[in-house]
Amino acid sequence: MKRLKIFLSLALALTLVLPVYGDPTAATQEEQPPQLVDEASIEAVIDAMTLREKAALLVGGNKEVLEETDNEIIGDQATKVPGAAGQTQGIPRLGIPSIVMADGPMGVRISPTREEDEHTYHATQFPLPISIGASWDTELVNEMGNTISDEMRAYGIDLLLAPGLNTQSYLLNGRNHEYFSEDPVLTGKMTSAFTDGVQENGVGVTLKHLAAYNQRADNNVDSIVSQRALREIYLKGFEMAVKDADPWAVMDSYNKINGTWATEHQALLTDVLRDDWGFNGIAMTDWEFGARNVAKQMEAGTNLLMPGRPEQVDAIVDAVNSGTLDEAILDRNVEEMLRIIVQTPTFKGETVSNNPDLNRNAKVSRQAAADGMVLLKNEGNALPIDPDVSVSVFGTPQIEPMFGGRGSSLNFPAEQVGIVEGLDNAGFQLNKDLYEKYETYVEELRATDEYKQTPGNFFVSTFPTLPEMDVTEEAVTAAENTDAAIIVLASEFGSYGNDRSKEDFYLSDSKQQMIEHVSAAYRAQGKPVIAILNVEGPLEVVSWRDKVDAIVVGWQPGQEFGHALADVITGAVNPSGKLPLTWPVDYSDLPYADRYPGDGELVYEEDIYVGYRYNTTFDVTPAYAFGYGLSYTDFNYSHVRTTRNGQFKDKITIFTTIENTGDTVGREVVQVYVSKPDGKLEKPELELAAFGKTKELRPNQRENLKFELQAKDIASFDEELSAWVLEQGTYEVKVGSSSTDIKGTVAFTVKQDTIVEEVNDVLAPQVDIDRLSKGN
Numbered sequence: 001m002k003r004l005k006i007f008l009s010l011a012l013a014l015t016l017v018l019p020v021y022g023d024p025t026a027a028t029q030e031e032q033p034p035q036l037v038d039e040a041s042i043e044a045v046i047d048a049m050t051l052r053e054k055a056a057l058l059v060g061g062n063k064e065v066l067e068e069t070d071n072e073i074i075g076d077q078a079t080k081v082p083g084a085a086g087q088t089q090g091i092p093r094l095g096i097p098s099i100v101m102a103d104g105p106m107g108v109r110i111s112p113t114r115e116e117d118e119h120t121y122h123a124t125q126f127p128l129p130i131s132i133g134a135s136w137d138t139e140l141v142n143e144m145g146n147t148i149s150d151e152m153r154a155y156g157i158d159l160l161l162a163p164g165l166n167t168q169s170y171l172l173n174g175r176n177h178e179y180f181s182e183d184p185v186l187t188g189k190m191t192s193a194f195t196d197g198v199q200e201n202g203v204g205v206t207l208k209h210l211a212a213y214n215q216r217a218d219n220n221v222d223s224i225v226s227q228r229a230l231r232e233i234y235l236k237g238f239e240m241a242v243k244d245a246d247p248w249a250v251m252d253s254y255n256k257i258n259g260t261w262a263t264e265h266q267a268l269l270t271d272v273l274r275d276d277w278g279f280n281g282i283a284m285t286d287w288e289f290g291a292r293n294v295a296k297q298m299e300a301g302t303n304l305l306m307p308g309r310p311e312q313v314d315a316i317v318d319a320v321n322s323g324t325l326d327e328a329i330l331d332r333n334v335e336e337m338l339r340i341i342v343q344t345p346t347f348k349g350e351t352v353s354n355n356p357d358l359n360r361n362a363k364v365s366r367q368a369a370a371d372g373m374v375l376l377k378n379e380g381n382a383l384p385i386d387p388d389v390s391v392s393v394f395g396t397p398q399i400e401p402m403f404g405g406r407g408s409s410l411n412f413p414a415e416q417v418g419i420v421e422g423l424d425n426a427g428f429q430l431n432k433d434l435y436e437k438y439e440t441y442v443e444e445l446r447a448t449d450e451y452k453q454t455p456g457n458f459f460v461s462t463f464p465t466l467p468e469m470d471v472t473e474e475a476v477t478a479a480e481n482t483d484a485a486i487i488v489l490a491s492e493f494g495s496y497g498n499d500r501s502k503e504d505f506y507l508s509d510s511k512q513q514m515i516e517h518v519s520a521a522y523r524a525q526g527k528p529v530i531a532i533l534n535v536e537g538p539l540e541v542v543s544w545r546d547k548v549d550a551i552v553v554g555w556q557p558g559q560e561f562g563h564a565l566a567d568v569i570t571g572a573v574n575p576s577g578k579l580p581l582t583w584p585v586d587y588s589d590l591p592y593a594d595r596y597p598g599d600g601e602l603v604y605e606e607d608i609y610v611g612y613r614y615n616t617t618f619d620v621t622p623a624y625a626f627g628y629g630l631s632y633t634d635f636n637y638s639h640v641r642t643t644r645n646g647q648f649k650d651k652i653t654i655f656t657t658i659e660n661t662g663d664t665v666g667r668e669v670v671q672v673y674v675s676k677p678d679g680k681l682e683k684p685e686l687e688l689a690a691f692g693k694t695k696e697l698r699p700n701q702r703e704n705l706k707f708e709l710q711a712k713d714i715a716s717f718d719e720e721l722s723a724w725v726l727e728q729g730t731y732e733v734k735v736g737s738s739s740t741d742i743k744g745t746v747a748f749t750v751k752q753d754t755i756v757e758e759v760n761d762v763l764a765p766q767v768d769i770d771r772l773s774k775g776n
C-alpha cells in the first residue's frame with residue numbers, strides 16, 4: 001500500500017510541477033537520491049537537498065511575472081489548480097510534490113471554468129465570517145469548516161487561506177467582514193472550531209493575518225500597540241487556536257508591528273508563535289511579491305514566501321553564499337515545511353473528484369446564514385410574518401443583493417438565491433409592479449457612466465452604491481395594497497483596497513427618505529415595516545430605527561441569502577444570532593474617531609479598551625451592545641452558581657439553567673463575562689470569558705449549561721513581569737444574554753497574586769503610547 005502511495009505521489013509530482021528544480025535525470029541508477037516518503041525520511045531528504053532546492057521550497061512556485069491587467073485577481077497565481085491562490089515549488093527529484101493553497105474565508109476560491117473544458121468548478125459560498133461570528137455557534141462553524149474541507153479535497157486544495165481572525169477593533173477597517181469579532185475569546189473559539197472542522201479531514205487551515213493588521217488603506221502601516229493589548233486582544237485569538245487546534249499554517253500580515261515588519265518579526269514568529277504557544281506548522285507571508293528582506297524573513301521564522309518570485313530564490317541563495325544567512329536556518333524552515341507537506345492529500349497521492357456535493361453543501365450554507373442573522377428590534381411582534389401575506393420590497397439591494405465576498409473571500413458559487421427569489425420561494429405574494437420599477441431603475445442607472453459596474457476586480461468595488469429611488473407615491477399605493485413592507489438597506493461599500501469612510505457608517509439621504517416615506521405610508525395603514533440590513537458591519541441606526549417595526553441584520557450571508565432570510569422572517573428559523581461587535585450610536589463615540597486610519601503609523605491608544613470593553617468601562621451607551629440579539633421567544637436564566645464556595649483554586653465551574661419561557665422553539669446564546677478587581681493592573685468593566693449556545697429548546701424546556709474557567713481564562717497580562725497574572729481580590733462572574741444584560745452574578749475571591757504563565761518579554765513598542773486609562 002505504502003509503495004503504491006509513493007508511486008502515486010511521485011507520478012503526480014513529476015507530471016504536475018512546473019518549473020522543475022533539480023534535474024530528475026541527473027541521478028544515476030546506482031545513486032537514487034533519498035525520497036520523501038514520510039516524516040522519518042525528512043532528515044535524509046534535507047541532507048540530499050542542494051542549497052538552491054532548499055531556497056526553492058521556501059518560495060512559492062507560481063507564474064513568474066504577474067500580468068498587469070485590470071482584471072488581475074491577486075491570489076490567482078497557481079498553475080496546478082486554475083484560479084487557486086498559490087502553490088509551493090515541487091522538487092520531483094526528491095519526491096517533494098507541489099502543494100496547493102486557495103482562499104478563503106467564505107469558501108474555496110478557484111476558477112469556475114477552465115479552457116476547453118465543459119465541466120464547471122464552482123464552490124459553495126458560505127456567509128461572511130462576521131455573520132458566522134454572530135452565530136456564536138461553535139458546532140456550526142465546525143460543520144462549515146468540515147464542509148469546506150470536502151470541497152478542498154474534491155478540488156485538490158491542500159491548504160485553505162482562512163480563517164481570518166483579526167480583531168474588529170476599528171469599525172471602518174475595510175477587511176473586518178473577513179473576521180469573526182471584536183472579542184478575542186469569541187474569535188479564538190470560533191477559529192478553533194473551524195480549524196478542527198477543516199483539519200479532521202486531512203487538509204489544513206492558515207490562520208491569518210498575524211498580527212495587529214487593522215487597516216487596509218495603508219497595508220504597510222506600523223501598528224504601534226502595547227504588549228498588554230497585543231497579548232490580551234490582538235494575539236489572544238491566535239494563541240487560543242494554536243494551542244487548541246494545531247493549525248497547519250499561519251499567514252504573516254503585511255504591516256509592521258512596533259517598528260518591525262510582521263514577516264521579519266522574529267519575536268512574533270519565533271518567540272511568541274513557536275516558543276510561547278508551541279506552534280508546529282508553517283508561517284507564510286501574505287501575497288507581498290518579494291517586498292521584504294528574505295534573510296530576515298527566514299531568520300524570523302517565515303517558512304514560505306508567497307506567492308513567490310524567482311528573484312527571491314536567488315536572494316536566499318546569495319544570502320547564504322555571502323554569509324548573511326546561516327544555511328541551518330534554511331534547514332529548520334525546510335524541515336517545518338516538509339512536516340506539513342507529508343500530511344497533505346497531494347503528497348498522499350489522493351485523486352481529486354472535481355465534483356463536490358454542492359447541493360448538500362448549500363444546505364449547510366443556508367443554515368449558517370440563518371443562524372448568524374441578528375434580530376435588533378421587533379416592536380409589537382412585527383415578526384415573524386406568515387408567508388401567505390403580501391409584501392412590498394423597497395430598496396435597490398433587492399435587485400443587487402450583496403452576498404459577500406470581496407477580496408480574499410471572493411469565490412464563485414454555482415447559484416445565488418437573492419432576497420426576492422427567496423421570499424418568492426417561501427410563498428410570499430410579492431408586489432411585482434414595485435419590483436419591476438426597481439429593476440428598470442437599477443438597469444437605467446447602471447447604464448450611466450457614474451454608476452456603471454467596473455469589471456470584476458479583486459481591489460475595486462464592482463458596485464458603486466446607487467441612490468435610492470424616490471418612492472413617495474409608490475409607498476402609498478403599496479401600503480394600501482400589501483400587508484407589510486420590507487426595506488432592504490445595504491452598506492455603502494468602498495473598494496477592497498481601502499477602508500470604509502466615516503460617511504459609509506451613515507445612511508445616505510435617499511435611503512433616509514425611502515424609510516421616511518415607507519414608514520409614513522404603512523403606519524397610516526397600521527401595517528408593519530421591516531428593515532433588512534444587508535451589511536458587512538455596523539451602520540448608524542438611531543436616527544431612523546423608530547420609523548420601522550423590526551430590524552434584521554442579514555449581513556452578507558453567502559449564496560443562500562434569500563432562503564435564509566425567508567427562514568428567519570417567517571419563523572421557520574427563530575433568530576438566535578447576537579452581535580459579535582458593538583454598534584455605536586455615532587462614529588464620534590469611538591475612542592479612535594479622530595485617529596483612524598493611521599498615516600504611516602497607527603498608534604493603538606485605546607489599548608485594551610476595544611469594543612464593549614470601552615463602552616462598559618467608560619459608560620458610553622451603544623446603539624446595540626456586543627452580544628445583543630432578540631429572539632421570537634423568551635428565555636429565563638436561573639441557578640447561576642458555582643461549586644467552589646467563593647474560592648478560586650486552579651479553575652472554577654459556573655452553572656446556569658436556561659428555560660424557554662415563550663411559546664416558540666428557540667436557541668439562546670449564553671455569555672459568561674468576568675469583572676476583575678483593579679490592582680496593579682487596571683481592568684475593563686467586564687470581559688467575555690466563555691459562552692455557549694443552547695440546543696433548540698421547546699417552550700418550557702430547560703437546559704443546564706456548565707462553563708469551566710481556568711486561571712488563564714481570567715488572567716490579565718502584566719508587562720513588567722511579562723506574565724499572565726491573577727491579581728488578588730474579588731472576581732465577579734456575570735452570566736448574561738449580552739454584555740449589558742446580565743442575568744446572574746456569582747463572586748469568588750483570589751487570595752493572593754498568582755503568576756499563571758510567564759512568556760517571552762518581547763514585542764514592546766518602540767515609543768511611548770499615550771494609553772487610554774481609567775485614570776486619565
Ligand code: BGC
Binds near residue numbers: 075104161287
Ligand atoms: C490577502 C490574503 C489572501 C491572499 C491570497 C492577499 O492580498 O491579504 O488574505 O489570502 O491575498 O489571495
